[in-house]
Amino acid sequence: MLPDDPRHGTRAGFYAHRKDGETACARCRRAAATYEAMRQAGKITPEIPAFGTVRRIQALMALGYTTNEIAARAGLSGSHVRMLAQQRSVYGEVASKVDAAYEALSGTVPTPTPTREWLRERATRCRYLPPLAWDDIDDPNERPSFGDAAEGPFDPIVVERILGGDWTLRATKSERWEVIERWSGSDNELERRTGWNVARDRREMRASTCDTTEAA
Ligand SMILES: [Zn+2]
Incomplete structure (x- = not known):
């Protein structure tokens, strides 16, 4: 696994090392051990579909929040949030943390900076929808019709x-x-x-x- 792989220090990283035929690095070994201890203690909530978490992260990025800011509010690492944005499923407790960050941040548009402008432009290009585009961000069947002015409404x-x-x-x-x-x-x-x-x-x-x- 490459040194800058965002999975280092996570359980996913531990398995990625193994898949590459390497001995896992210390951070990945620790993450896997912590996970296993929590699992044995019954503290791991089951995995749920990740779309609600992904939509929340994308919606905050559409407002101009960086993944590090989202991560700080959620009590997660930046690399974890960037990895989450590409997951299909997520642990319930991680989803709750992202939800808490979303509740705290989604009502406020942060003061523009060059980084935020860049994030907003990318969000438009990538069709990330802002919070107001969603009636129910957890409804898997919702296809927002507005809020994507560059592309026009979707029907x-x-x-x-x-x-x-x-x-x-x-x-x-x-x-x-x-x-x-x-x-x-x-x-x-x-x-x-x-x-x-x-x-x-x-x-x-x-x-x-x-x-x-x-x-x-
Ligand atoms: Zn590692």
């Missing part, structure tokens, strides 16, 4: 209608990208039917995939 009905054969229906970029993602035929065929520039959309779609690395 799942429009997507269904286009895929159902209403090829020339007007679509926002968010809707177009969803159609392209779900379209099972060739790009040429979709271009012919809709008149869209699918190749250009695909390039943009690739460029907008995001990780949680921070410039500052």
Whole structure:
């Protein structure tokens, strides 16, 4: 495992070392031992889906909070928060900590700084939705319609209608990208039917995939 891997000092890091055929470093060994002790003491809450946690972290980043600030409020490490943003499941107690940070921070837009501006721009590019975009941030079926001005609103009905054969229906970029993602035929065929520039959309779609690395 590379020295700057964010998993060092976590149980995930311990297993990553093993997978690479290495002896785990001291920090990773300690994290694994602590976890095992807690598990044996019945102190580990079960894993739950991570989407609510991921949405909260992204929403705070959309306001301009850095992952280190979110982490400080949550009582977690910055690397842990950056790793969480890419998880599919999360421990209940970790989700509660992120929730507490979200409750504390989501009502306030922090004073702009160059780093915050950069974070906000990236959030727009990555389609991270701010707190106000959500009716219920824990509803797995919610697809926010507004709050993403750069992309235009998203209406799942429009997507269904286009895929159902209403090829020339007007679509926002968010809707177009969803159609392209779900379209099972060739790009040429979709271009012919809709008149869209699918190749250009695909390039943009690739460029907008995001990780949680921070410039500052
Ligand atoms: Zn390690």
